[in-house]
Amino acid sequence: MAAPETGPGTRPGLWRRHRVTLAFLAPAVVLLGIWIVYPTIYTIVRSLFDRDGSEFIGVDNYERIFTTDTLTTAIRNNAIWLAVVPALVTAIGLVFGVLIERIRWSIAFRTAVFMPMAISLFAAGVIWRVMDQRDTDIGAVNAGIAAVVDAVDPPGGLSTAEPSTERLGGTPEEGLSFAQPLQGGDVAPLGLTAIPPADVPEDAKQAREPAPVPGGIVGVVWRDFRPGGGRPGVVESEELGLPGVIVELRDGGGDTIGKVETEADGTFAFEQVETGEHRVAIGPETFEEPFEGVDWLGSKLITPAVMIAYIWVWAGFAMVVIGAGLAALPRDVLEAARTDGASETQVFRRVTVPLLRPVLIVVFVTMLINVLKVFDIVLSVAPASSQDEANVIALAMWRTAFGGVNDFGLGSAIAVLLFLLVIPLLLFNIRSFRREV
């Protein structure tokens, strides 16, 4: 290297230039050094030591990750998250992005779906925990399901009713049947109790035991209870008939051969029956219970419940990013395909999706990274009683290190595992991101 002409002031100038540079960089170096670089090295080293850091134990902590029950549950759950959520979020974002191009109010739609992105995952979890309450009176999700289910399959009017005497047998699921075989000319008193006053139909009248009909089977279904009790199995004054109850006539083999509905005084009649033994029964639909509510926050469904909340938050992100990709697509290519006679679905599958591939992959990979680190929303949706079942890697790390166990060695190992899983994904994203620029 030839020595350059060193004019006066070059050296101090150089020094000053570097001094200025250092001044500009120093705060960043300090923050990054103390809060990111040093802790990263520390955590990696710490993961090789035991709980209180006194003994070097090699990779024992890593083995424990895969042999401790709560931790394997966390890994399994996180694997389910990875398999389900990123693909769903990307698909929803794509569908929304394509559909809103065809409506006039796309900005309003976009705002509505994107809004949850602004609020904390923790608060989003609180929102869904309120929505997911089991009781159909206060949990909106179950109230919605109940409205549909009870409309399709209405609950019976007397879901709590029980036989008043042992003369009525069977189970509510197959219908309560009169124990004694009947023939034409018999009378069947079918008494029920345990009916709350609210369940008694408004048009109910004083029950009446009908007179026998030759060749027919008659009877009464009534609320075999009056203030003070009364005698079971006997129709008494102040005891109400139960109208609108379906009574089945069954033959000797148990097959249903006829159905009638009770009158306002509870009476029913099969006018003409064939000779031989018959039975009568109150149909099972009478006892069908109303929709009880799905136990979203219980141990079985907690992971899907948290996922729903999470998808609600992130769908807007996918929609906006994919929407920007769609807007940048060359319109003439799409139009050319349409002019050539391709249907909308063909255009979507053969042209739009392949052209959007890079954007879809970025969204998908970004969601993989987010899902690996999922934490806040699990703690806010899942009640303490189902947190073991809802466990994920980041939550397991926190609980191991700070949530009572206080094992910094194992906690560090879980953090390193998370780190190792995130690295390739983020490198991929940064690479495709640099290519785009």
Add this chain to the structure above:
Amino acid sequence: MAGAAQRAEPVPIAVAREREPFSRRLVRLFSKAPLNALLLFIAVLWLVPTLGLFLTSLLPEDIVSAEGWWTTFSEPSLTTLENYSDLLSNEDITSALVTTLIVAIGGTAIPILVGAMAGYAFAWLEFPGRDWIFLLVVALLVVPLQMALIPMFSFYNDVGLFDTALSLILFHSAFGLPFAIFLLRNFFIGIPRDLLESARIDGASELRIFVRLILPLGLPAIASLAIFQFLWTWNDFLVALTFGRDTQVITVAIFSQFRAFGSNIDLIAPAAFVSLVVPLGVFFAFQRYFVQGLLAGSVK
């Protein structure tokens, strides 16, 4: 009018647009009715949970555990602001809101200032190994903050920073920095060289150039970065849960009411709603920057 409304439709051939008969337009409108209905249903579905939280927060204590928020539609008289006035007199919550604000402002201002300084150095100051060091800083983006929780927990205890707002501010500042430096350096590098050169020839110091030239010109990037960082720190739960005990931010303060979720809903619902009103306000006020920043961070 019809022409103006149609401009939104991507009709490639101008002739087709002008000659489209009224009957065809009518057909198209009706064929879109199911799509509009479907999307309207989805939009409502997406809004209902947040609305539900708000209406829940308006139900008095004795009603909220027995009746769903939708009863307010049929009985609007049930609603009351009582829960909110109770909230204002609840010192745990009010002090948590103040702490959250302090942390969010500090955790936004520091990384932006520090990141802008470093971004300027990486963009316009010459020094050996500049690009390599920049790459190293960007590489720090891959470190999940879980990697720092355990060491910083011990560190904060040792230096007496544990359970302070400052500990949260510094943690958020550091983890916001790699992205801030990356974004701002890339933005600053697009500033015309002539502008800087002439300022230097005029004898302006680097500090002066930075304050008078770079910061004002970088405002669009700084704004969207500020919005993101503010939302990130305001919405944080994990960091504040780890390093705070008595110093609680709002998410942590709500979390500490969780032990009896069902019976505390009259406190949890309004507190959660207040906690999300601030980021929602920021979002609606700066929606454009927000979306731009999001796109800058993911595709471009």
